[in-house]
Amino acid sequence: MRTSLSAFASLVIVLVFSKPTLSVTSVPAYGQCGGAGYTGSTLCAAGSTCAFSNQWYSQCLPVCQNPGAAALTSDTSSAPGTTSSLNPPQTTRTSGSSTIKSTISAPGTASSLPPPRTTRTSVSSTVKSTSSAPGIASSLPPPGETRTSDSSSTVTSTSSAPGTSSLIPPGTTRTSGSSSTVTSTTSAPGPTVCPGTRTKFKYFGVNQSGAEFGGASWPGVLGTNYIWPSPSSIDFFIGQGFNTFRIPFQQERLTPPAYGLTGAFDQTYLNGLKTIVNYVTNAGAYAVIDPHNYMRYNNAVITSTSDFQTWWKNLASEFKNNSKVIFDVMNEPNGIDAQTVFNLNQVAVNGIRSSGATSQLILVEGTAWTGAWSWQSSGNAAAFGAIQDPNNNVAIQMHQYLDSDSSGTSPTCVSPTIGAERLEQATAWLKANNLKGFLGEIGGGSNDQCISAVQGALCSMQQSGVWIGALWWAGGPWWGDYFQSIEPPNGPAISQILPQALKPFL
Numbered sequence: 368m369r370t371s372l373s374a375f376a377s378l379v380i381v382l383v384f385s386k387p388t389l390s391v392t393s394v395p396a397y398g399q400c401g402g403a404g405y406t407g408s409t410l411c412a413a414g415s416t417c418a419f420s421n422q423w424y425s426q427c428l429p430v431c432q433n434p435g436a437a438a439l440t441s442d443t444s445s446a447p448g449t450t451s452s453l454n455p456p457q458t459t460r461t462s463g464s465s466t467i468k469s470t471i472s473a474p475g476t477a478s479s480l481p482p483p484r485t486t487r488t489s490v491s492s493t494v495k496s497t498s499s500a501p502g503i504a505s506s507l508p509p510p511g512e513t514r515t516s517d518s519s520s521t522v523t524s525t526s527s528a529p530g531t532s533s534l535i536p537p538g539t540t541r542t543s544g545s546s547s548t549v550t551s552t553t554s555a556p557g558p559t560v561c562p563g564t565r566t567k568f569k570y571f572g573v574n575q576s577g578a579e580f581g582g583a584s585w586p587g588v589l590g591t592n593y594i595w596p597s598p599s600s601i602d603f604f605i606g607q608g609f610n611t612f613r614i615p616f617q618q619e620r621l622t623p624p625a626y627g628l629t630g631a632f633d634q635t636y637l638n639g640l641k642t643i644v645n646y647v648t649n650a651g652a653y654a655v656i657d658p659h660n661y662m663r664y665n666n667a668v669i670t671s672t673s674d675f676q677t678w679w680k681n682l683a684s685e686f687k688n689n690s691k692v693i694f695d696v697m698n699e700p701n702g703i704d705a706q707t708v709f710n711l712n713q714v715a716v717n718g719i720r721s722s723g724a725t726s727q728l729i730l731v732e733g734t735a736w737t738g739a740w741s742w743q744s745s746g747n748a749a750a751f752g753a754i755q756d757p758n759n760n761v762a763i764q765m766h767q768y769l770d771s772d773s774s775g776t777s778p779t780c781v782s783p784t785i786g787a788e789r790l791e792q793a794t795a796w797l798k799a800n801n802l803k804g805f806l807g808e809i810g811g812g813s814n815d816q817c818i819s820a821v822q823g824a825l826c827s828m829q830q831s832g833v834w835i836g837a838l839w840w841a842g843g844p845w846w847g848d849y850f851q852s853i854e855p856p857n858g859p860a861i862s863q864i865l866p867q868a869l870k871p872f873l
Contacts, residue, residue: 397705398753399866402423404537405610408516500832520744560871561826568829570653570693570728570836571851571873572611573604574808576843577657578639579615583666585618586633593617594644597844601650603855604842607865608873610652613807613838615659615698616640621682626667629675637685655730655807655838656686656691662700662708670707673712680718687724694719694729695764695807699736705746707732709753717758729756730764731807739765739806740789742796762835765793766808769820775840777811786811786824797833804833808840810851813863820869829872839869 393412394400400409400417402425411417411427418425581592584849589595601612620636622628640656645656662669669675679696696715700708711829712731721728731754733747742748742765752782767783782788786809799802809824811817828834839853839860846852853860 373840390648390722392414395687399425399426399870400427402870408617411588419649423661436530449837492588531571560822561829563830565826565829566832568600568836568872570611570805570822571651571838572609572613573600573839574613574841575600575643576613576615576659577845578620580645580845581617583619585617586623586636588618593620594844595639596842597854598643598646600842600855601643601647601652605650605652607870609869611655611693611836611838612647612652613655613695614640614643614647615657618658618660618664618678621658622664622678627675627853628664628671631704632681634684641685644686644689644692648689653691656682657695657698657807659698662697662703662711669701669711672710675711676714677716678718679715680722681717683724683727684724686727689721690726692724692727692814694724694727696729696731698732699734699766700732700734705734705750708747709750711799712751716754716761720757725758727760729761730762730807731761732807737765737807738773739767745763747794752796752802754802762803762805763797764805764864766840767806769817769824770809775808775810775851778817780811780814780817780820784824785815785821790824790827793825794817794831794833798831802833803835804828805835806837809837809865810840810860812850813859815838818863818868821864822871825868825872837872839864 393410394415395412398411399405399435400405400411400869407415415427426824434800435828491812575596577594577596579686580594581587584592587593596612596614597690604612616636618628620629621632621640623633644656685693686694694715696712700711714732716729719727726842731751733742733745733751735741735745735747737747738745751763754763767773767786767789768788769780770777771779771781773789780786792804793804796802806824806828809821811821825837840851840853842854843856844860846854846858848859852858853865855861
């Protein structure tokens with residue numbers, strides 16, 4: 368039997384020579400485990416490995432589903448929040464016959480807006496819509512590039528901060544076989560998220576809403592009826608690697624009904640629009656200017672092609688010297704036949720070019736909420752193949768949500784494959800007509816089924832080679848707990864949609 372003294376001595380010895388153990392939380396399968404700016408755990412749960420997808424995102428993938436990925440070893444003695452062991456500068460990772468070297472520089476840090484059939488209250492503003500269901504960064508590597516790689520290739524990646532010049536010209540096609548060496552500005556995407564050859568989006572980002580809030584409150588009060596996007600939100604997404612921001616606004620605030628559609632602009636509202644547009648473009652990103660009026664002005668459908676052409680000529684002249692501005696002709700026309708909507712879009716293109724704005728991309732939208740899933744049945748397919756632009760820089764903007772009626776009003780997606788399925792006919796039409804597509808709105812709930820559906824949609828788009836951009840709906844300061852809000856720091860879509868459904872496609 369030990370004495371109390373000897374027991375105390377033994378306890379002292381145990382305390383002196385025992386090593387404290389740090390508890391490190393493991394990341395579940397399909398969770399984020401690395402990337403520029405990421406500060407969480409880099410240790411994947413048992414059965415998964417941390418797979419490098421791109422500069423901003425790495426993901427825990429089950430080993431059996433990720434045979435071609437480089438094996439990355441996480442240091443279980445490192446506390447969460449320390450520098451990720453996934454991709455430190457000058458790291459060489461070897462797995463099987465694949466060797467990947469990475470030298471990475473840190474990146475830079477309406478009518479109503481709501482989807483149809485929703486009622487949303489923002490501060491003191493209430494917006495209601497009873498309409499029918501709608502359809503629905505500078506990329507590294509350079510836009511238009513197609514790459515094919517296999518597990519036996521050697522890839523050297525030297526990624527610079529977003530906005531810096533790429534060393535490889537656009538339009539490059541590169542194939543890496545068993546004995547080739549490829550120098551690229553980014554690494555190939557994780558194989559299970561989107562396998563095969565992909566063309567990265569030239570324009571990828573977020574809708575930044577708020578300036579179109581307030582329904583029929585014209586001109587409305589800034590901060591009460593409407594609000595401009597937050598510069599800190601723009602900074603956040605640029606820091607994540609995104610490069611395009613759509614800025615909805617209300618036509619009646621810009622062009623007061625007292626003056627008519629061809630009348631003078633309200634200088635206060637115009638200056639507000641210019642301020643946020645210049646903030647975006649001065650940061651090296653693209654700003655999409657979006658009259659969010661559903662092809663209606665002063666509570667009436669726009670019918671005069673000459674007035675609409677003049678309105679766009681006047682507006683484009685305000686931005687004609689800014690090459691990073693993108694003109695979105697009109698958000699989600701509806702209740703109007705496709706040919707009429709096409710005619711209005713065509714004169715808008717004509718008006719924009721006649722203003723001297725010759726370098727900017729123009730986005731045209733169809734009727735029936737410009738839905739991708741209904742592009743054929745709505746009549747848009749028959750009309751919009753004839754779109755003409757003297758500068759050959761126009762794209763077809765479509766929208767696609769993933770709930771039962773494609774309205775974006777439910778966080779429940781129809782199936783994990785519904786995204787790709789609803790885009791299939793639209794993609795085929797774009798190819799057949801030699802046109803480029805731009806998905807101006809996509810959204811869904813923060814759940815496994817919707818995440819898979821968004822991944823499937825974006826994957827099919829990048830595999831097709833005809834979609835040049837995509838934007839999540841939506842950011843903006845007044846969304847509150849709206850399920851699709853991706854406004855930092857804690858919009859509901861930030862924690863899962865951003866890392867799992869969007870960042871893998873940068």
